[in-house]
Amino acid sequence: MSKTGIREPEYDILIIGAGVIGSAIARELSRFELKLALLEKEGDVAEGISKANSGVMHAGFNVKPDSLKARFNIAGLQMFPQLCSELGVEFKRCSKLVVAKDDQEHTYLQKLLEQGRRNGSTGLSFINGPQIKRLAPGIRGRTALYSRSTGIINPYQFTIALAENAHQNGTRVFLNHTVQAVRATRNSAFTVITDQGQFSAQVVINAAGTHSDEVARMVDPDFPFIIYPCRGEYHILDKQHSELLDLAVYPVPPRDGSGLGVHLTPTINGNILIGPSTEFIEGREDIATTGDTMQLLLKEAVELLPALRGAQVIRSYSGIRPKLFHPSSGRSFADFHIGESASAPGFINLVGIESPGLTSAPAIATYIKDNFISTHFNLRSNRKFTAHRPAPLRREFLSPPQRRKLARQDHNFAEIICRCEGVSRGEVLMAIENPLGVRTLNGIKKRTHSMMGRCQGGFCLTRIAEILQEEYGITPDEIRQNGPNSTLCSAGRL
Ligand SMILES: Cc1cc2nc3c(=O)[nH]c(=O)nc-3n(C[C@H](O)[C@H](O)[C@H](O)COP(=O)(O)OP(=O)(O)OC[C@H]3O[C@@H](n4cnc5c(N)ncnc54)[C@H](O)[C@@H]3O)c2cc1C
Numbered sequence: 124m125s126k127t128g129i130r131e132p133e134y135d136i137l138i139i140g141a142g143v144i145g146s147a148i149a150r151e152l153s154r155f156e157l158k159l160a161l162l163e164k165e166g167d168v169a170e171g172i173s174k175a176n177s178g179v180m181h182a183g184f185n186v187k188p189d190s191l192k193a194r195f196n197i198a199g200l201q202m203f204p205q206l207c208s209e210l211g212v213e214f215k216r217c218s219k220l221v222v223a224k225d226d227q228e229h230t231y232l233q234k235l236l237e238q239g240r241r242n243g244s245t246g247l248s249f250i251n252g253p254q255i256k257r258l259a260p261g262i263r264g265r266t267a268l269y270s271r272s273t274g275i276i277n278p279y280q281f282t283i284a285l286a287e288n289a290h291q292n293g294t295r296v297f298l299n300h301t302v303q304a305v306r307a308t309r310n311s312a313f314t315v316i317t318d319q320g321q322f323s324a325q326v327v328i329n330a331a332g333t334h335s336d337e338v339a340r341m342v343d344p345d346f347p348f349i350i351y352p353c354r355g356e357y358h359i360l361d362k363q364h365s366e367l368l369d370l371a372v373y374p375v376p377p378r379d380g381s382g383l384g385v386h387l388t389p390t391i392n393g394n395i396l397i398g399p400s401t402e403f404i405e406g407r408e409d410i411a412t413t414g415d416t417m418q419l420l421l422k423e424a425v426e427l428l429p430a431l432r433g434a435q436v437i438r439s440y441s442g443i444r445p446k447l448f449h450p451s452s453g454r455s456f457a458d459f460h461i462g463e464s465a466s467a468p469g470f471i472n473l474v475g476i477e478s479p480g481l482t483s484a485p486a487i488a489t490y491i492k493d494n495f496i497s498t499h500f501n502l503r504s505n506r507k508f509t510a511h512r513p514a515p516l517r518r519e520f521l522s523p524p525q526r527r528k529l530a531r532q533d534h535n536f537a538e539i540i541c542r543c544e545g546v547s548r549g550e551v552l553m554a555i556e557n558p559l560g561v562r563t564l565n566g567i568k569k570r571t572h573s574m575m576g577r578c579q580g581g582f583c584l585t586r587i588a589e590i591l592q593e594e595y596g597i598t599p600d601e602i603r604q605n606g607p608n609s610t611l612c613s614a615g616r617l
Pocket residue numbers: 139140141142143144145162163164165168169170171172173174175176177178179180181300301302303330331332333334335338354355356399442443444445476477478479480481482483
């Protein structure tokens with residue numbers, strides 16, 4: 124209780140949404156002595172936009188100068204190498220080509236180069252047809268903008284690492300908690316009502332991705348920004364095609380600002396992604412993949428790289444861009460909206476965090492701390508803060524002698540559970556023991572890469588389900604794909 128007899132808020136700061144933005148903010152704020160909690164409606168972190176994107180660390184030439192997007196993109200990219208090494212996540216400087224087919228497209232590339240230089244993007248130059256052939260044999264193009272500073276990461280493993288490190292440093296993480304209402308209270312604090320009870324906090328940060336405008340309206344009914352969901356579908360190619368490409372290849376982007384065009388991106392795990400498409404849709408969570416778009420993606424991929432004709436697709440997925448304009452408005456650009464609610468001070472909104480949101484996340488987190496949190500709290504360092512989170516063990520990436528040594532130390536690392544991705548029983552057990560307490564199949568999948576290979580879990584899914592039963596006493600009807608309602612089987616049988 125405070126001196127006035129009003130109950131003190133339970134938390135200093137509540138963050139709504141455990142995507143890359145909410146998790147990066149939680150991790151940054153966990154450097155300080157603050158009572159922090161992260162509320163997430165899904166059964167794991169990184170289940171929204173942060174799971175389904177290209178995983179590209181953009182160089183910063185696609186965004187309008189003097190925008191928040193440009194500022195955070197450039198600053199964020201610079202933070203990644205050190206951040207990823209602290210968090211035990213792989214960051215690869217793979218570089219990128221934006222390929223022009225003709226003179227008109229080359230003129231647009233010149234604009235991108237100038238824009239990039241204005242934004243502070245480094246490592247940019249033009250290359251000609253023969254140089255394209257040397258760097259990316261098989262890619263068709265007259266000229267290309269070559270970016271050496273572009274990188275790739277695994278976006279969901281990065282988000283998990285941020286959330287786990289925040290948790291390690293004292294942040295409480297509440298999964299399966301949907302925020303339904305927010306009320307400002309008498310002592311300048313907030314009550315946050317979820318489907319699993321109430322929380323109170325002095326400051327609330329809204330990082331709810333595609334729902335962030337709805338959450339903003341929970342405290343400010345006149346909040347002016349509206350999210351227009353825009354779906355991007357992808358194909359994931361079998362690793363047998365990985366030799367075809369080791370850098371990201373983009374077409375010249377469409378001028379309507381809807382996206383960057385269907386591109387080819389190598390992933391950290393050795394697949395190639397084709398996508399994303401661009402389609403404004405009604406549903407904020409409608410992550411369907413559609414037959415026509417799947418055909419279109421393959422067609423556009425073959426135009427960039429003819430050797431992809433007949434390529435083996437192992438999986439398709441889609442993600443939703445939280446656009447702040449509809450194409451019918453005639454606009455082609457909207458910046459991130461980051462600000463404190465005028466009607467409810469202490470309520471901080473991050474709305475419309477579309478691409479390059481992943482690249483920008485660490486810089487956005489620092490900005491939130493410097494510009495908002497430091498005005499509400501007298502920040503004192505958390506002396507127990509540790510920046511390092513141990514890298515999860517990946518047997519697949521060890522040398523044969525290292526694998527043999529590991530297997531001698533613990534026989535669980537000698538038993539292969541996922542043949543396609545070479546994941547051992549030991550890695551599955553370590554994933555189930557994750558600090559956030561996630562025991563869903565999707566949680567194990569994202570942490571180990573099992574069930575993500577050519578057979579898509581055909582071989583390993585039942586073996587993982589058996590491990591959950593044998594080691595943790597979970598009955599088959601208690602096994603969940605993701606959230607509480609995603610049962611895998613019924614009547615106690617797999
Ligand atoms: C197709 C596509 C490609 C992209 N490619 C790139 C790229 O290559 N590089 C790049 O830098 N950026 C890229 N981006 C952008 C980037 O992925 C996003 O900017 C970033 O992931 C947004 O993160 P977020 O945390 O704001 O949203 P999310 O990851 O969606 O997190 C928001 C979280 O809030 C939760 N939530 C929502 N409502 C509630 C509620 N009421 N209660 C509790 N929890 C709630 C959701 O479940 C979700 O987990 C891409 C985006 C898309 C769609």
